[in-house]
Amino acid sequence: MATLVLINMADLEAALDWSSAGDPFENQAFIDRLTGSLHFQSLHGDFGEELPEDIEDGTHYIAMPHRNDLDLGRELVFEFASSKAPQLEAQLHSVFRQKGAYGKFKAILERAHLLEQWYEFEGAATKAALLRWAEDNGFAVGRKSDA
Numbered sequence: 001m002a003t004l005v006l007i008n009m010a011d012l013e014a015a016l017d018w019s020s021a022g023d024p025f026e027n028q029a030f031i032d033r034l035t036g037s038l039h040f041q042s043l044h045g046d047f048g049e050e051l052p053e054d055i056e057d058g059t060h061y062i063a064m065p066h067r068n069d070l071d072l073g074r075e076l077v078f079e080f081a082s083s084k085a086p087q088l089e090a091q092l093h094s095v096f097r098q099k100g101a102y103g104k105f106k107a108i109l110e111r112a113h114l115l116e117q118w119y120e121f122e123g124a125a126t127k128a129a130l131l132r133w134a135e136d137n138g139f140a141v142g143r144k145s146d147a
Helices: 007-018 076-082 086-095 099-112 113-136
Strands: 005-007 027-032 038-042 061-063 137-139
Touching: 005 007, 007 027, 007 038, 007 113, 007 137, 038 137, 076 086, 076 113, 086 099, 099 113
Parallel strands: 005 137
Antiparallel strands: 027 038, 027 061
């Protein structure tokens, strides 16, 4: 059985944040399948990091998906509404048909005193999705100093 490569949760979160900052494929974080090290790429420049020549080689590196690919976008909003705020479901579905939906969503939650609950729900869902993704792709999540 192959040994799982150890990666920190903080590194996974940073990779997800980078890959999700903007439209899909605008920014990409790549994780080395052998070492767990991160490499960042953007359509807006190289930010001083020299990327390995084989960065797009899927056997050596894997690209962190965008948060929408992990169902952490509007699907998660609707899951939250269904389980924690069913009285807001219709309003939220309406909001997500418009531009600027996420900001409006947070304003609605703030008025309903549910914003903190959302952040907790989103954080738990993000952590669970990252753990699943990591396991599915050959990574163990922990502190590298534990190895």
